[in-house]
Amino acid sequence: METAITNQALATNTEGYLLDYTQWTPDWGIEVARMYVIELTDKHWEILEWLRQKQAEGVALSIRKVGNSGITDIKQFYRLFPGGPLKISSKIAGIPKPVSCI
Amino acid sequence: MKKNLIIIGAGTAGTMMANKLNRRLDTGQWQITIIDRDNTHYYQPGFLFIPFGIYQPKDVVKTRTEFLPEDVTFLTDEVEQIEGELNQLRLKSGDVLDYDILIIATGAEIAPQETPGLKEELWYKDIFDFYTYEGAVKLAQKLKDWKGGRLVINLAETQIKCPVAPLEFTFLADAYFTDKGMRHLVDIKYVTPLSGAFTKPKATQMLNGLMEEKEIEVVPDFYLASVDNEKKVIVSYDEKEVPFDLLITIPVNKGDMMIEKSGIGDEDGLNFVPTDKFSLQSKKFKNVFVIGDTTNIPASKAGSVAHFEAEILTENIQSFINNKPLKATFDGHANCFIETGHGKAALIDFNYDTEPLPGKFPLPAIGPMDLLKATRANHVGKLAFKWVYWHMLLTGKKLPVTTHMSMTGKIKEENKETSLV
Structure with missing residues (x-):
C-alpha cells in the first residue's frame, strides 16, 4: 500500500506506518501530524528526532522510555500527542508501530 | 582450582x-x-x-x-x-x-511506590495486589466480607509478570461473586493501558468476547498516573478518571x-x-x-x-x-493457561513471530488441548501444572512440550494483519 502525502507517495502498511523509516522527510511528518490536528512545535520535533535516533539504535520503545528520555515527561507527551502518544508520534516520525511484548 | x-x-x-x-x-x-x-x-x-x-x-x-x-x-x-x-x-x-x-x-x-497514591492510606484497605503472598492473603480476607460495589482491576504498565493473570483474576472474580449470589451487586471494570483485553488480535477478540459475555467493561488506553485516595478514583496521564470501591492493582513491575x-x-x-x-x-x-x-x-x-x-x-x-558460537536460539515461545471461571480455562501458545492462534495443541499421552477456547480439560491442565511445577519443572526434567513453538494443530488464517498495541 502507498500513502500519498503532498507530492510524495511512500510505501506504508494498512495503518499508515512507513515501511522504510529511512524514506522519511520532515514534510512527511508535518502532513501526518496534520491528520491528527497536531501543529508541530520545537518540543514535538525534539521528541520525533529522539524516536528516530532510538529506532536507528534498534531500541524497543515504550511510553516510559520516552518519559525517561530527559526531553519530556509522560504527562507532557500525552498533551503533545493526545490519544495514543507513542503510536501517533511513531507514525509521524516514520518509524514502525511500537509492538507490545505480551 | x-x-x-x-x-x-x-x-x-x-x-x-x-x-x-x-x-x-x-x-x-x-x-x-x-x-x-x-x-x-x-x-x-x-x-x-x-x-x-x-x-x-x-x-x-x-x-x-x-x-x-x-x-x-x-x-x-x-x-x-x-x-x-x-x-x-x-x-x-x-x-x-x-x-x-x-x-x-x-x-x-x-513496585507500587512508583505510582503516587497507590501505596498510601487505602493500601490493603481498599487497594490490593495479588502478585505477592501478602497481598493475595489479605485480599482473600477482604473479599470474604465485601458487600459489593465498584470493583476495578487496573494494570499500571504493559510490561508485567504473567500478563494473563489480571484477566484470569477478573474472570475468577466474576465467577466468585456469581457463586455467592451477589454478582448483581458488583460492577466490574477492567482498566488497561492496552487497546483491548490483550495485545494480539486473535486473543484480544476471544477475550473481549468473554468480557462482554460476563458483563465486564473493558476500559482501554488508560495509562495510570496516580490514585486519589480521598475521591477513590484512579487517574490516567491524560486525566481520565475511573472511580472504585475496591481496586485490584497490578502495579508497575x-x-x-x-x-x-x-x-x-x-x-x-x-x-x-x-x-x-x-x-x-x-x-x-x-x-x-x-x-x-x-x-x-x-x-x-x-x-x-x-x-x-x-x-x-x-x-x-x-x-x-567450549569457545563455540552460541547456536541455540530462543524463539520467544510462551505457553499459558488462562482461567476463565466456573471450572474452565483457555490455552494460548505463541512466540516472537506467531500470535496466539486457535486450533489444537498436541500433548503426548494426555491428548490434544483446545487453543483459544474455554474448556474443562484446559482447567484440569492448569491445576495439574502445580504438580508439574514442583516435581518436574523446577528440577529441570523434560516436559512433553517442544522448546521451540510448533505450528502443529494451529489454524492459520490468511490475511494476518500487523499486531495491535
Missing part, C-alpha cells in the same frame, strides 16, 4: 538452571553457586487462586533448598552490586565473590534494585537487563547471561518462558565454555 558459575536468584528460572547445569557441566571443573536472600520458594502462579479460597496459603510455599541438587552451593545472602568489569559480586555480608560465568535470575517484583546499582539496567529505568533475545547473553558482558523475568526481551514474563529459555541457555552456556 575449580571455575565458578554463579546464579543470582533461586526462583523458577535460577532453580531450573542450577539443576540443568549440574547435570550437564563437569562438576569436577565447575563449582555452581546459587544466591538468594532467603530460603522460601513461592509457587507464584498459585497466588491467583488464594483470594478466592481455591488455594490456601500453605499450598504455595516450600523451601528453595529442597529443589536444589546437593552439589550446588546455596548461599543465603544478597548481591548488592555486580561489578562486570572485575567479574565479581559484592554481597551484603561484605563478601566478594569472583565468577567466571554469571547468570542473573533475580526476576521482577511489583521492576527488576531488582541491585541491577540499577550495578548500572546494567535498560533505559526505561525498570531495572530489566538488556539481553540478546535469541542467545540470552547480556548485551554488556559476554560471560553474563540473563534468564526469566529479569531480561528486557520482547517475550512474556512467565514461568513457561523461563522453562523454554532454560533449555536454550543450558546449551549456550556449554557452547560458551
Whole structure:
C-alpha cells in the first residue's frame, strides 16, 4: 500500500506506518501530524528526532522510555500527542508501530 | 582450582538452571553457586487462586533448598552490586565473590511506590495486589466480607509478570461473586493501558468476547498516573478518571534494585537487563547471561518462558565454555493457561513471530488441548501444572512440550494483519 502525502507517495502498511523509516522527510511528518490536528512545535520535533535516533539504535520503545528520555515527561507527551502518544508520534516520525511484548 | 558459575536468584528460572547445569557441566571443573536472600520458594502462579479460597496459603510455599541438587552451593545472602568489569559480586555480608560465568535470575517484583497514591492510606484497605503472598492473603480476607460495589482491576504498565493473570483474576472474580449470589451487586471494570483485553488480535477478540459475555467493561488506553485516595478514583496521564470501591492493582513491575546499582539496567529505568533475545547473553558482558523475568526481551514474563529459555541457555552456556558460537536460539515461545471461571480455562501458545492462534495443541499421552477456547480439560491442565511445577519443572526434567513453538494443530488464517498495541 502507498500513502500519498503532498507530492510524495511512500510505501506504508494498512495503518499508515512507513515501511522504510529511512524514506522519511520532515514534510512527511508535518502532513501526518496534520491528520491528527497536531501543529508541530520545537518540543514535538525534539521528541520525533529522539524516536528516530532510538529506532536507528534498534531500541524497543515504550511510553516510559520516552518519559525517561530527559526531553519530556509522560504527562507532557500525552498533551503533545493526545490519544495514543507513542503510536501517533511513531507514525509521524516514520518509524514502525511500537509492538507490545505480551 | 575449580571455575565458578554463579546464579543470582533461586526462583523458577535460577532453580531450573542450577539443576540443568549440574547435570550437564563437569562438576569436577565447575563449582555452581546459587544466591538468594532467603530460603522460601513461592509457587507464584498459585497466588491467583488464594483470594478466592481455591488455594490456601500453605499450598504455595516450600523451601528453595529442597529443589536444589546437593552439589550446588546455596548461599543465603544478597548481591548488592555486580561489578562486570572485575567479574565479581559484592554481597551484603561484605563478601566478594569472583565468577567466571554469571547468570542473573533475580526476576521482577511489583513496585507500587512508583505510582503516587497507590501505596498510601487505602493500601490493603481498599487497594490490593495479588502478585505477592501478602497481598493475595489479605485480599482473600477482604473479599470474604465485601458487600459489593465498584470493583476495578487496573494494570499500571504493559510490561508485567504473567500478563494473563489480571484477566484470569477478573474472570475468577466474576465467577466468585456469581457463586455467592451477589454478582448483581458488583460492577466490574477492567482498566488497561492496552487497546483491548490483550495485545494480539486473535486473543484480544476471544477475550473481549468473554468480557462482554460476563458483563465486564473493558476500559482501554488508560495509562495510570496516580490514585486519589480521598475521591477513590484512579487517574490516567491524560486525566481520565475511573472511580472504585475496591481496586485490584497490578502495579508497575521492576527488576531488582541491585541491577540499577550495578548500572546494567535498560533505559526505561525498570531495572530489566538488556539481553540478546535469541542467545540470552547480556548485551554488556559476554560471560553474563540473563534468564526469566529479569531480561528486557520482547517475550512474556512467565514461568513457561523461563522453562523454554532454560533449555536454550543450558546449551549456550556449554557452547560458551567450549569457545563455540552460541547456536541455540530462543524463539520467544510462551505457553499459558488462562482461567476463565466456573471450572474452565483457555490455552494460548505463541512466540516472537506467531500470535496466539486457535486450533489444537498436541500433548503426548494426555491428548490434544483446545487453543483459544474455554474448556474443562484446559482447567484440569492448569491445576495439574502445580504438580508439574514442583516435581518436574523446577528440577529441570523434560516436559512433553517442544522448546521451540510448533505450528502443529494451529489454524492459520490468511490475511494476518500487523499486531495491535
